[in-house]
Amino acid sequence: MRRDDALWAVACFVAAVVLLAAGAYEHRWAPAYLFLGPLVITCAGVAVRRTRPLLSLGLGVVAFVGDFAMGPSLGTVLIITDNLYAGVRYGPRSLGRRMLIITSVIAVLAGVLGGALLRQWAAAAIFLVQAGLVGVTPVFTAMLVRQLEEQAVAERARAEQVARLAELDRAAAVQAERTRMARELHDMIANHFSAIAIQSTAVLSRRDLEARRVREVLESIRENSVEGMAEMRSMIGLLRQDGEEPEATRRRVAEVGELVERAREAGLDVRLRVDGAPGDLPAAVDLAGYRIVQESLTNALKHGGKVAEVVIGYRPGLITLVVDNPLGDATRGLPGAGTGIVGMRERTVLVGGVFEAGPYDDGWRVRAELPTRESA
Structure with a gap:
């Protein structure tokens, strides 16, 4: 009662x-x-x-x-x-x-x-x-x-169920954004710091280098440091903006030549070949292609030999990126977290492309096919 x-x-x-x-x-x-x-x-x-x-x-x-x-x-x-x-x-x-x-x-x-x-x-x-x-x-x-x-x-x-679903969507969006940020930071910084680590290791291990050669290496280290910091500031600026500004961190496949030059300065003999007529690419494809080549060259610096070949092919509705390099001695490579290939694969899938990475002949090959049509 x-x-x-x-x-x-x-x-x-x-x-x-x-x-x-x-x-x-x-x-x-x-x-x-x-x-x-x-x-x-x-x-x-x-x-x-x-x-x-x-x-x-x-x-x-x-x-x-x-x-x-x-x-x-x-x-x-x-x-x-x-x-x-x-x-x-x-x-x-x-x-x-x-x-x-x-x-x-x-x-x-x-x-x-x-x-x-x-x-x-x-x-x-x-x-x-x-x-x-x-x-x-x-x-x-x-x-x-x-x-x-x-x-x-x-x-x-x-209403409670809708609220729970909304919370799950929010958590998924936050996780996806964190993953994207981690991928961007990794791709932007790893290339520069890998070159810095390799060049500084070479200078410290060689006591017979001429002063001119040491100066050239230090200048390359400084250049990679400055560019790495510039890209970091660009990324931080993007994160602080209220709206979405993809142009703030957009890099283009047409700028791959700069990556090749930095890799050469770090001691990697890179051969670049472009097949077909370059054209305008969607922003997502442009950035994905640039980052894939960047990460591939970073891995070549860490784990590969002294030579790498980059082939960029332009076809109707498609762009192919191929990076080949022979495998070097295990003692030459720098430690890695293993996230580079995962990040390249994620970027390729996000734009609807196809990605392959693995042993090829006596070396290692990274190959990506990215659709270039906006509807893709």
Whole structure:
């Protein structure tokens, strides 16, 4: 029994007693105090209306039969409507349909019997309306409220599900952006720092270098440092912008010559060949192609021999990038995280291309085919 239901039952009992004292009951053979019996029964049903809804309904039916046999009384009849409401509202869902049929049939029978006994159609209508108000109205109201509550629960669950999906989408977007940022930073910085590491290692390991040669190497190291910092600043500037500005970090396949020159300065003999007529490329393809060549040359500096060949082929609707280099000694390579090939493959897939990387003849080949049409 809930405390608020118990208090409500006491309030109903007091109000019904006041109505009995005022004479709000049918004066037949029973004195007023006998109506207290059905009243107590129906008020007991109010006290357990939410914890024991079927018991509340049963007590209401018993109280109605006893009260109707003596009168009926207005207070008890009004409280019985709460018993009907509670039974349908908090009881089994299937009970509502059955109770609606039962109360509707009782209302019709009450109207027909009342009209037949009094032989007045007006009396039949009055009995029908009264029985409908007492039985059908609370049952229908309980069914309606229950349906609205279930709809509210369903909408709340749907809203929570949408919120969870939105959170998953947000988390996926954040993860994708982090992956993209990591790929960009890796591709931009690895080439420069790999060249710096290789050149500085060469200077430290050779004590017989001429001052002029040492100066040339230091100048190359400085150039790679400055360019690496410039690209880092460009990336940071892009991240600080509110809107999307792809041009801020866009590099182009046409600028591959600069990568080749830096690789040569780092000690790698790079041969560049361009087949076909260069044309304008979509921004995503342009950047992907540039980064693939950049990463391939970085890997050649770290793990390859002293020679690398870069072939760029322009075809209708397609650009091919091939980087071949012989494998060098294992002791020559610098340690790597293994993310370079993964990043190149991701870039190729994002623009709808095909990527291959692996042993080829006596060396290593990286090959990428990138579609150049905007619809690709």
